[in-house]
Amino acid sequence: xxxETVGVMSPGDMGSGVGGVLAKHGYRVVTALDGRSExxxxxxxxxxxxxxxxxxEVVKASDxxxxxLVPSEASSFAQDxxxxxxxxxxxxxxxxxxxxxxxxxxxxxxxxxAAGGKFIDAGxxxxxxxxxxxxRIYASGEHAPVLGELDGKxxxxxxxxxxxxxxxxxxxxxxxxxxxxxxxxxxxxxxAKSLGLYGDLIHELEMSQSGTLAGMKGVNSIxxxxxxxxxxMEEIAATFxxxxxxxxxxxxxxxxxxxxxxxxxxxxxxGTFDKNRSLEDSIAAMxxxxx
Numbered sequence: 001x002x003x004e005t006v007g008v009m010s011p012g013d014m015g016s017g018v019g020g021v022l023a024k025h026g027y028r029v030v031t032a033l034d035g036r037s038e039x040x041x042x043x044x045x046x047x048x049x050x051x052x053x054x055x056x057e058v059v060k061a062s063d064x065x066x067x068x069l070v071p072s073e074a075s076s077f078a079q080d081x082x083x084x085x086x087x088x089x090x091x092x093x094x095x096x097x098x099x100x101x102x103x104x105x106x107x108x109x110x111x112x113x114a115a116g117g118k119f120i121d122a123g124x125x126x127x128x129x130x131x132x133x134x135x136r137i138y139a140s141g142e143h144a145p146v147l148g149e150l151d152g153k154x155x156x157x158x159x160x161x162x163x164x165x166x167x168x169x170x171x172x173x174x175x176x177x178x179x180x181x182x183x184x185x186x187x188x189x190x191x192a193k194s195l196g197l198y199g200d201l202i203h204e205l206e207m208s209q210s211g212t213l214a215g216m217k218g219v220n221s222i223x224x225x226x227x228x229x230x231x232x233m234e235e236i237a238a239t240f241x242x243x244x245x246x247x248x249x250x251x252x253x254x255x256x257x258x259x260x261x262x263x264x265x266x267x268x269x270x271g272t273f274d275k276n277r278s279l280e281d282s283i284a285a286m287x288x289x290x291x
Contacts (some may be wrong), residue, residue: 001093003149004028007062009055009077010036011044013270015068017128018135020047021154032058039271047130059084064093064146068124071231074098078108082115095120095147097137099232101172101239102165109141109164118143121164123171129154140166172239176250179229180236183253185216186260189283198280220279223268223286226260233257264288 005028008019019029030052033041044051052058058065059081067077074096081094094112096105096119109119121140127133136156139147141164151157160166192201205213233254237247260266265285268274277285 001063001146003063003146005030005062005064006150007031007052007058007065007092008049009058009065009067010069011040011047011049012068013043013130014124014128014135015066016040016043016047016049017130017133018066018068018124018137018155019044019049021129022150023048025153027150027153028061030058030061055080055084056088059090059092060088062092064095064150066122067094067096067098069098070228071099071104071235074100075104075108075111078111082111082117085115085117091116091118093118093120093143093146095122095137095139096168097122097124098168099123099171099175099235100168101235101242102169103238103242104235105165105168118146119164120144120147121167122147123167123169123174125171125174138167138170140164140168169239172236175232176236176240179232180250180253181215182218182222183229183233183256186219186222186283186286187252187256189216189219189279190256190259190287193280193283193287198283202280217279220277220282221273222257223260223263223265223282224270224273226257226266229257230254230261260286262290264290266290 006022007030008015009031011019011031023029030050031044032055033044033051034054052061069077094117096108105121112119120143123138124135126135134156136158138158138160140160140162144159148157148159192198233250237250241247263286
């Protein structure tokens with residue numbers, strides 16, 4: 001099928017970035033801003049994403065809907081789309097691009113197909129196009145080639161030779177390393193700071209593990225992302241458990257991100273992060289509970 005109009009829910013940092021580059025490549029991109037924040041409205045306007053008003057209108061207008069949300073909202077959004085399809089008597093292709101386990105992806109697919117829609121299992125790896133990145137959106141399942149039509153339009157879309165669950169599974173094992181490592185870095189630095197050993201640890205790392213120390217610098221802005229990564233770690237833990245391996249590492253990572261989200265700087269977002277704050281000051285702030 002020829003995709004002309006793409007629905008993107010929602011216009012967060014990644015969603016608006018993906019929608020924006022698709023709009024620049026000639027696609028009509030729509031979303032529903034009813035009840036959304038002013039920052040969401042601003043991002044959508046900046047990226048050339050149209051406000052269709054309601055989810056029903058997004059469903060009616062779209063050839064393909066990209067669900068790009070926090071993991072905890074993925075299933076409920078699928079249910080909302082399914083109900084909108086029934087209300088409007090419209091069948092649409094839905095790609096779940098969220099960081100969910102293969103089992104969750106299968107359940108979401110069942111919700112969409114039960115309403116008469118077509119489902120694509122997808123997983124995003126890489127940064128938002130808002131920052132100049134070109135993310136890869138892996139796609140699997142029978143209808144994955146529909147998402148594959150967007151390849152080269154500001155995003156890469158590798159179509160996998162596998163069933164629903166393959167794309168989300170790849171996202172899970174990849175993020176298990178990348179974001180799991182970020183949780184390890186953060187919790188290690190927080191523990192060292194609590195023990196009065198922060199300076200000693202940094203000094204030793206400078207001598208023996210300079211590469212690791214360089215990677216730890218990313219913890220400085222983790223306060224802007226921790227709230228989104230809690231559910232992702234829980235989905236990764238579920239993925240590991242389903243595979244017969246221990247979920248404990250990533251349930252611990254979820255607890256670390258929860259602590260950071262609840263800290264004195266857990267309210268920070270990409271646009272409000274203090275870029276002049278030192279890593280040590282960030283770690284100290286993460287150890288303080290929000291007032």
